[in-house]
Amino acid sequence: MSLITENLVVLNLDSPDRHIATRVLSQALAAEGRVTDLEGFLTDVRKREEQMPTGLPGGIGIPHARSAYVTEPSLVFGRSTAGIDWGAEDGPATLIFLIAAPEGGGDDHLKILAALARRLMRTEFRESLTNAPDAAAVVDIVTREVVNP
């Protein structure tokens, strides 16, 4: 099991709004077979997003859901140069983390996501992702920092 693969990294994510961006990222999950029903999963993410947008200060967005259509805990990383409005007060998000958790995931799975969430609060972690040259580097950083710290 891997939290993220090179196919789950989108380095030129440029979408007019956060819902389309979320769809682009989710398609990667569907293509990898980690999401069994793209529309169902998008509905679940949107439900969470509508409670309150998940944009956070510092230019990050963390669309996420626990969904029955997710087969394993996954992270899709998207990077946008122009930035996408994710509802944060201080401006658009350039780093997007789409977090997908299975509905009945075991504790271990969820702990990895908890560790990921904690890493998102570290400036160094975010900077290294901003500066990562390619998808392989992103996977490396996440695996090193979150999966096998």
Added chain:
Amino acid sequence: MKFVGVTSCPTGIAHTYMAAEGLEQAAKAAGHTIEVETQGSAGFDKLSPETIAAADAVIFAVGVPVRDRARFAGKPLVEAEVKKAISDGPGLISQAVAAAEQARANPQAFAASQATAPAGKGGGGLATKVDKGAPVGTRIRQWLMTGVSYMIPFVAAGGIMIALGFMVAQLAGGKNGAIVVTKLYSLTGPPDPNPTHIVNIVTDFNPTDGMHWAALLFLVGAAAFGFLVPILSGFIAFAIADRPGLAPGIVGGAIASTMGAGFLGGIATGFIGGFAALWISRWKVPKGVRGIMPVVVIPLLSTIITGAALVLILGRPLKALSDGLASWLGGLSGANLIVLGVILGLMMGFDLGGPVNKVAYTFATTGLVAAGTSTTAPQLKIMAAVMAAGMVAPLGMALATTVRPMLFSEAERENGQAAWLLGASFISEGAIPFAAADPWRVIVSSMSGSAVTGALVMIFGNTLRAPHGGLWVVPLISSPLLYILAIGIGTVVCTAVVVALKTAGPGPVRTELDAGGLAEVVTV
């Protein structure tokens, strides 16, 4: 400083942990420590009770309600949206520092504000307001406040029902209605099958008779009042010893109530019962006995100790005091009436339904018989003075909470509103919550105001033939306007004294915490 925190969010996989990280980083950067309980999807490890007890303040950064919130009761608390901890962890940490410092700098105010929090909010059993590490003076106050906060609903329910009973009796029974309602109705049959005049409200209730409705209100209200002292005593003991304190405290309070020891007696039994239970619960006992300690040994022994202490040790001095005061008062009958008015006022204001108050009241009511049909007998003036004086304390507290709300806790302010009606109905007990929470300041002010009113009634020469009823028997009082003036002046004196004492005292009871000083600081 040491803090504890709880974070949570609707999905429970992202914000919960980011918020925890945000708080931990901010605490570390500011040189504090914090342990955060992440109530997310990945299960959560509960903070240990020791960790919570050692914390200077609690931070809730939550998107869904905190689970087992009662664990954090009694701690300075900062509560915010979960996002706040992600975007501004340092801001929350500095708010927590401020809340902890405020509670530490002014523990009495904090205790008072804690006592105003609804008991047991968020489930998890009954709440005490006691901070184990606080200095003795603060803890005594917290014990008293715990008892008071549980007693207040009984004061309000009982007092208002009694007042409504008078009101209905006045409408249904004419100007003597408020007297009749206290005398001629009962919940049990007449003890003597021969016609006494007692109406049994249980068997003979007549829905078309207004007096029966008045009597129903009065009797139910009186039943609620029967719990004032037991509940006060029980929950003082509960605050001291936790659950084991309840039985000795409540039983001790009930005996104090039966013996006429008043709320001061109830405070005494609360402390005796609480410490007896606490002491016994700390005994080192063999394993076999340990299981029956909480259900048999502690309640049995602590209740015996409390009851016996009250009956055997306090009983006689109390009786001697009552008898002594009564015969002393009897000897004063011929004395200057104004002096007598001052003395009766002081007695009425001292313990608000306790033994001293009762001696003065009984002195007045028994005098009514001696007055016969005379309309100018001194006994009628004594009755008028006693009733007026007995109305001053609750009215004075009601006025004080209105003009200087900041000197009182939220619970006291709410009780203050009911105290207007209670005072107007000659229900001195309306002031007990204030007196039990801050005895000497409130008793001094109550005695001052009552003494002034007692003297003024004598000077004005008002007479009264009714033993009870307050403003509801005004038609039975001579020169009612002067009578109300006497009560009004005493009330203002009482208010002025209590405001002065609470403002000047070493620890004025202010409640910045619930007065909006810090918008996001709330009590648990």
